[in-house]
Amino acid sequence: xxxxxxxxxxxxxxxxxxxxxxxxxxxxxxxxxxxxxxxxxxxxxxxxxxxxxxxxxxxxxxxxxxxxxxxxxxxxxxxxxxxxxxxxxxxxxxxxxxxxxxxxxxxxxxxxxxxxxxxxxxxxxxxxxxxxxxxxxxxxxxxxxxxxxxxxxxxxxxxxxxxxxxxxxxxxxxxxxxxxxxxxxxxxxxxxxxxxxxxxxxx
Numbered sequence: 192x193x194x195x196x197x198x199x200x201x202x203x204x205x206x207x208x209x210x211x212x213x214x215x216x217x218x219x220x221x222x223x224x225x226x227x228x229x230x231x232x233x234x235x236x237x238x239x240x241x242x243x244x245x246x247x248x249x250x251x252x253x254x255x256x257x258x259x260x261x262x263x264x265x266x267x268x269x270x271x272x273x274x275x276x277x278x279x280x281x282x283x284x285x286x287x288x289x290x291x292x293x294x295x296x297x298x299x300x301x302x303x304x305x306x307x308x309x310x311x312x313x314x315x316x317x318x319x320x321x322x323x324x325x326x327x328x329x330x331x332x333x334x335x336x337x338x339x340x341x342x343x344x345x346x347x348x349x350x351x352x353x354x355x356x357x358x359x360x361x362x363x364x365x366x367x368x369x370x371x372x373x374x375x376x377x378x379x380x381x382x383x384x385x386x387x388x389x390x391x392x393x394x
Contacts, residue, residue: 222355228369233349235278235302238268242275244391246384247369249357252291252309253284253316254365256378261310263381267388274388278306279353281365287316289350294325294332296346297339305330 221227229245238246248264250257268274280296282288295305308328309321316324322332339346357367360374368375370384371391379387 222352223359225372227352228356229277231277231279231349231352233345234353235296235306236275237265237278237303238274238276239272240275242273244273244371244388245275245277245369246388247277247279249279249281249353249362249365249367251280251282251284251288251365252295252312252321253288253314255314257366258310258312260366260378261307264384265307267381267384271388279356280350281353281357281362282350283354283365284315287318287321290318291316291321292350293339293346294321294335296349297342298330298335299338301330301335304328305335 229247246264246268248257250261252258264276268276280292282292291309295302295309298305305325305328308324308330309316312320312324325332325335360367360376362376364377366378368379368384368387370387371394373387373391375383375387
């Protein structure tokens, strides 16, 4: 199991702490509350939306470790059937990452296809490569750009919240995962992830 794991319920960051604050202190939404981190209504939810364990994944479309893990994590979520998989775009690898995140978050029902296509790409990306990958997957980057333009405020706010949460958790990069209320910064193999899911169910 990842030795860097951290129990968020014991951290002075949102989880648990925000829920104990006086009502007047919560007048403005707390981006580090358990609700904000695990149940952001704008963040894409994969797997079972009503699952008994939430798996949060901070990722970047240019992160090689995120890409390598993506098929295995997707397989685990599908085979388990009771995992609520929350994807948090954290585009830290530069403008192409931000461009990819914006397009996918604007893609609506086509988002899973767009996400899978981009996660299957090797190495670093350019905007041109992103567009070409999406077209190859049968998607229209122009239409996705137009959709982003209409949803710009909501999508950019979501990406900003994700980044603020990652920074408050002192994450050093992608990937990073939260399983239940335990943070696992860095790469996680699937065996460890299965154990973390099982442990979250016992809590």
